[in-house]
Amino acid sequence: MSQTTTTPHEGTPVVAGIVTAVVGSSSSFVVVLAGLTAVGASHAQAASGLLTLLVTQALGMLWLAIRHRTPITLAWSTPGAALLLSTGVVTGGWPAAVGAFLVSGLLIVVTGLVPALGALIARIPTSLARAMLAGVLLPICLEPVTGLADSPAYVGPVVLTWLVMHRISRRWAVPVSLAVALGVVIVSAGSSLAPGDLVPTLTWTTPHWTVAAVVSIAVPLYIVTMASQNVPGVAVTSSFGYQVPWRETMTVTGIGTLVGAPFGGHAINLAAITAAMTAGPMAGPDRSRRWIAAVSASVTYLVLALACGALTALVAAAPGDVMQAAAGLALLGTLAASLAGALADEDGREAAVVCFVIAASGVTILSVGAAFWALVAGLVLRPLLATRT
Incomplete structure (x- = not known):
């Protein structure tokens, strides 16, 4: 009777799912909170948005994984959150952002x-979509540098930890x-945290639509989510031999975004990086059981959604530039x-x-906002500046 052996890189589906969720959420939740706040959300509305994103992506994953017995992993749009952070408040404020x-x-x-429509998006050159995203990310990724210069006592331990852990x-x-x-925040501002701020609650916002918000937020958010999350997510999952039901996945994530938007959620989508954790060897040697990792995640x-209130309160109480620096470090790999x-x-x-330059400006x-004009300029100039042979 043969016995299956496990390589050092293989694990169990349940553990892989837990690691996927912990790494996926902890690596970028501060970017989400900063992005929602940047476009006008209050701390309560930002906490509601984070809670909504965690719940909608979890429910969408459960549906897809159980229905198709496939390790399909969903996530919030981290590039989309970075886009919000660089865009700032638009005409109409937070209700207009929700409409977008x-x-x-x-x-x-x-x-x-x-x-x-999917074919039209696929015709956008990948280099331009990546350049737009890189320009959006650059100012955020400079925060660890400026923060270290302005608040070394607060930012220094964070940067040093990041280097050592690498x-x-x-x-x-x-x-x-x-x-x-x-930890720095708790030590420096823990006594100012009110117990009532630690309980996560949903906050409804009646949407409002403005042309500026649709053009500055909705269109770039859709493009970066498709180009930087959904398309790579399919590629990563497919590389491990699993077929992603494209039409159903887009419908599930789109409906999840629609349902979550009035409560502050900006977008959910296919995971790209963390998809490899649930679809790869980390989720066990038996490929037919790796879908359990998506359920575990x-x-x-x-469970992590219960901590949204506490996380938002801590970010709001952060001294100096510590959380902005942490967000910049979280996005360096994406940049x-x-x-x-x-x-x-x-x-x-x-x-x-x-x-890239226009988006970064x-x-x-x-x-x-700059992200839209960056993409327009890139599309117009690409045929004009193409190398002639």
Whole structure:
């Protein structure tokens, strides 16, 4: 009778799912809170948004994993949250941002139902989408540098932890550095935290629609979510031999975004990086049972949702630039991957650089943010600047 052996890189589906949820949420929750706050959310509304994202992505994962017996992993749109952080408050304030979230969710649903729209998005050069995202991320990723110069006592321990953990375990570098950042906050401002702030609650916002919000938030949010999350998520999952039901997945994530938007959730989508944790060897040697890792991750996300109020209160009480620096560290890997993708296509490199520079500038023209203009400039200049042979 044969006995299955487990390599050092293999584990069990349940443990893999727990690690996926812990790493996925702890690596970027501060970016989500900062992004929602940047477009006008109060601390209560931001906490509601984080709670909503955790619940909707968990329920969507449960449905897809159990229905298809496939390790399909969902997540919130971290690039989308970074986009919000760079966009800031638009005309109409927070209600207009919520309206833009709804438009983005509707576009995701339509993408699943209308193949032509998905094909249109696929025609956007990957280098331009990556360049736009890199430009959005650059100002955020500068925060550890400026924070270290302005508040070394607060930011120094976070940066040092990140560096040390990179030598020990790259996967845990960001989560552990964020834990240190929260520790700094607790030590410096713990006594000012009110018990009532620690309880997560849902906060409804009646959406409002403005042209500026749709153009500055909805369209770029949809594009970066599709190009930086959904398309790579399919590729990662497929690389382990699993087929993602594209139409149903887009419908589930789009409906999840629509339902969550009035409560502050900006977007949920296919996971890209953490998808490898549930679909790969980490989830066990038996490929037919790896879908259990997605279920385990879903349950863990629901448990973590109970901590949303406490996390938001801690971020709000953070001294100096400690949480901004932590957010910058969390996005350095995404920035590196985006820059590499933006510059990989030699023929469109100049247009990608222009797109990157405009997105990084943060300019607002006609009440429309830089991300939109960056993509427009890149699309217009790409054929004009293409290398002629």
